[in-house]
Amino acid sequence: MNGAGPGCGGRGRGGEAGVNGARGTGAGAAAGRTAVAMSGGLDSSVAALLLARRGEPVIGLSMLLWDRSHEAANGRCCGALDLGDARRVAEQIGIPHYTLRMDREFREHVVDPFVDDYLGGRTPSPCVRCNTYVKFDLLHERARLLGAARVATGHYARRVAGEDGWELHRAADPGKDQSYFLYELTEEQLAAADFPLGGMIKAETRALAREAGLVVAEKGESMEVCFVAGGVREFVEEEARGRSLLPLAPPERATVVDRDGNELGRAEAPYFRYTVGQRRGLGVAAGRRLYVLAVEPAANRVVVGGADALAAPGLTGERLHWITPPADPATPVEATVRIRSRHPGVPAHIRPLPDRRCEVEFATPQRGVAPGQAAVFYADDRVLGGCWIAGPL
């Protein structure tokens, strides 16, 4: 027999072209191997395409994060449907592809804290946590076991060689910049990272996908919270009941109070439906616009006030992190701080405190300092680090 059986003839993977010899011959190939995280979305698919075109050995890795394949409204980005797209793109561009099951870790590090944050009166930041714990801590470790020296992702952020090593910078496309979500990377992770899309604008990314005929070329943007298919409130309630954090009975509607504790009425929903800065869904008429100033889980209360009351002179932070740790961790730092992903940033004075806590003083008061969100520190385009917001100063 000839050519029909395995072991006879070259059965190529991903077409005969064999763009990429990721199926290397030995240690030499392994040393230069790059793993690319593939979600099945447009961005990571193009990141993989760009790497494959460099001609170095590349392997595609997808993470099965949230297995809700039985649900009709399957969440983007972490659903099984998109992993099928990732597999198809990998075949199209001729790289080996593997799916790693990480749903337990995703639940532990992202989904459960998301629910805990709502129940604790905080505003969750699942994307920061997912990047920190899943895409970097876990995926880097798994990729290392596969002999990969680097992990590339489709993030819009740039890695720049600086005097003290690798620096994390904003992306070239300001509308797509995702550097905010990456502030918890370590120096080592940044050194082993690769952001092929960092210098591109979104339109270029799509044009590349179209030109290469990728099956995902016309895909839209991923949803904000990829694992929530329906309403957030229903999701939080269902998860909380599943973990016995809430009784089975429908939770009571929250009491709405002003800053002096005067009761203004009953809210439309229980406290965990509200986050700091929220204006809608309060169900209390006061003749002026009211915003959520604070959420008090124990009392099932929501504190509200006017827009002026929402402004805070600064914030207290915890789990302070610097990508490149400073020589003296106690030295105050001047930086621009973004207190949520869409925040334009404000000059601020950062005072490190013991136990990785800190105080951040804004140059001008800022609205919507929400516990649970990340405050990220920038020096121009460079991300220095950040902290988790504990509360207003």
Added chain:
Amino acid sequence: MGGEFTPPAGDSCVGPVHAPVYLDHNATTPLDPRALEAMLPWLAGRHGNPSSIHSAGRAAREAVETAREQVAALLGARPPEVVFTASGTEANNAVVFGLAEAAGYRGRIVLSPLEHPSVRKAAARAAERGMAVDSIDPAPDGVVPAEAVIASLGGDVSVVSMMLASNELGTLQPVAEVAAACRERGVRLLCDAVQAAGKIPLDVADLGADFVVLGGHKFHGPLGAAALWVRPGVELAPLLVGGGQERRRRASTPNVPALVGFGRSAELAAAELPERRRHLAGLRDRFEAGLGAIGGATVHGRTAPRLPNTSHVAFEGVEGEPLMIRLDLAGFEVSTGSACSSGTVEPSQALLAMGVPRTEALGSLRVSVGMTTTEGEIDRFLAALGREVASLRELLGGGRPSGVAAEVARA
């Protein structure tokens, strides 16, 4: 395409260094060129619906009936007892659902965690409609004790399912012993022989089951052709209704080319069985003998009677998933257990039920050889396996589970 299907001598036909070595024959096998030869006229040139009365239809029917004779011969059965299906899954589903419906979804199904998902999940669905399911764990050697199954019979048990050979471990199950007890008590017995057919002798009279399932692509036949043998006189409601094909047991226009290839591969397997067993067992034994050099390897089910081609092995301090991927990247295709459609790795329920610890269950590889496997391939595989296991052991630093390092660093 040559006319014979013997393993190539040495490595003479291995051209490029990167030619992947395929050691996952329990997932599927390469098509025997002789089966392909039989199929080709039915893929290009000849056509015909076996139900048609005209000449083309009659010719197609003749081809299908020849295939039925060939498959029946592999089973020691008579041709009319063989019902063709599109897959082993379809046949297993048809039996479980058919019997459950006949029982009015009352009574009890007895099976084990070794059963293929097409049996276990079908039983689970029957359970949703009211049937009870008893699962009997295999012993640590990978064999479900016959006496435990027999002890569970009686009362309202109406169906027992016991596969002949485990797809994961290759261990043979005491089907004949269980069959005798089932017969005495009027309990129906389904035997999934998909992994066993073509690798060990198979005779429906010796097995004593009421239903036997086999599929061609596990013994170098084409995908998409399988068979269900039904004991004469046993009733089974059809899963598919429509035309009256397969004696009204399975409506559908038959997949003529696949069935022709299935028939031919069954004929060849029956004729070459002794040589095949020798060839497969020789390769498996060569592989297992070489494991000593790697160290810390445990072969599951080794003490039990096994298929000649399957070796299920765990390496101390190593996870199966990265090992399997590293081997694939190095050009060696194996499985971490039974293949699953999402392409991810889950610990095998069967191994857990045998008492294998979770970490060891996750650290297992299934190596299954086929008729095209050569000794040279086994030797090269052993060398690569030794390298990859050593690298992983070094990276994992004594078996620390992945992900821990970064979490420790962050904390």
